[in-house]
Amino acid sequence: MSPPEEKDPLDVLLREQSAYVNDDGFTGRVIAKLPRRRRTWLQPVLLLGATAIGSTLALWWLPWESLPPLDASAVLSLNSQVLWPWMMVLLVAGSLVWAALAAIQWDD
């Protein structure tokens, strides 16, 4: 950690020049300007809550009974009547997972 070329007289001069600066109220001014205590837990909790509610509603309202059966032949034939409803389900589920992960990893 020692500075390079310690024996250089210029280094000695430079070192001597770095005098301590008195605080003179500087710290007080900084502390007075600090933002109010943030409720950092509030936003992720809200997001997590909204995700939980969204998941419940999705489970409740999605027309699970009327979803066409998803099998390999339907996927391979790219049957849109089968694929579209399942893609919508995946989209809703993906959004909910993403929101849950964002809430867990919240970092303002």
Next chain:
Amino acid sequence: MTDGDLIARVLSREDQHAFAELVRRYQSPVRTFLARMARGDAHLADDLAQETFLKAWRKLHTYRGTARFSTWLFGIAYNKFRSVARQRKELALEDVDDAPVEAAQSATASRNELRLDLTEALKQLHSSERAAIVLCCQNGLSHEEASQVLDCPLGTVKTNVLRGKEKLKRRLIGYQDYEST
């Protein structure tokens, strides 16, 4: 209490007393560094230092502890300076001409005169050379730490320190006599 303890208290409880202690510890080097970068403008330096500590408060959770806390703070301070320097011509990065510092006309300058002249000579350096010298030679940062602060390659820092010191020696008329004593 170590810096790490204080940082942990700030992060866990947003303890303003702990943060105040950190500010007290580092206000002097940060303000001095910024005053040198601002070519002696103490008001600007204090404004930038205040912004530096306020940003440190907001971003403390991003401090990973891999570098010294002071190194991390100097990095914020230097970025603050750079963003202001982009808008203010008087802080432009350009070198002032290579004429020797006028105050040191005496061939045998005293130590005090040399110190005063050194302040002037530092102001005339290119800001990247000045930053490298102030960090490495006045604040005891290693070249590696300075390269982190200045966000530039290690070789560039070493070159800036060497080149800056050569310029300082050239500009300080009485330096040759001082060096030989």
